[in-house]
Amino acid sequence: QVQLVQSGAEVKKPGASVRVSCKTSGYTFTRNWIHWVRQAPGQGLEWMGIINPNGGATMYAQKFQGRVTVTRDTTTSTVHMELRSLRSDDTAIYYCARDHSNEMVVWWLDPWGQGTLVTVSS
C-alpha cells in the first residue's frame, strides 16, 4: 500500500535549520507531487509548498519564500523539506502528503505522513 514515512522529531535552537524527510513507497514516485503542510500547537493546517518529483519543480507559500527548500531524491523515493532561520513560532508538526488532481478542478491529499514534530527553543 502507499505509505509516506517521515523522519523523527527534532529540537532546534532559534536561527538554526531543520531538514525533515518523507520516504514514499507503494507507488511510482514521479507520478504524484508531494506537499508539505504544518500545524502549530492548537492551530489549523497551513500549506507550505509542493514539489513535482518528476523534474523537481517547486512552489512555495509566499510566507516561506526564501526560508524553505523542498528537494527530492529519486533514487530513494524521498522528499526533503529544509526550513532555515528557525524561530519559536516555527514550532509545529510538519506533514508531507501525496497530491492528486482530477482535470485540474479538484485537488486532494492522500495519504499523509505521520507528521514530524519540530520544536524550536533556546
Place this chain on the structure above:
Amino acid sequence: SSELTQDPAVSVALGQTVTITCQGDSLRTCYASWYQQKPGQAPVLVIYGKNNRPSGIPDRFSCSSSGNTASLTISGAQAEDEADYYCYSRHSSANHWVFGGGTKLTVL
C-alpha cells in the same frame, strides 16, 4: 487569515445531520476536498470533488458545492465523527493551495 473560511465550531446531537461549510473565491473554479483530524493524529481524507469517498469512509459523509461555498454533510452523526474538519483547494491564482481554518465538530 485563511482564504477559505469555516465556522470555528459546530455541534450536533448524536444521530442527527450536520453541515459544515467552507467559503472562498477559489471554490468558484475548484472543488474542495475535506479532511478529518482527531487529536494527536494526522489528517485523513474523507471526501473530495463530486462526492468521492476513499475506501473505508462511511457513506454518511457527503459533499456539495454552490458558487463560492463547499459543504460537508454528515448524515446521522456518530460519536466517532467528533473531530476537526478542514476544507482544502487550490487558490484561484493557481500558484498555491489553501486550507480553511478548520471546524471543530462536537457530537452531543
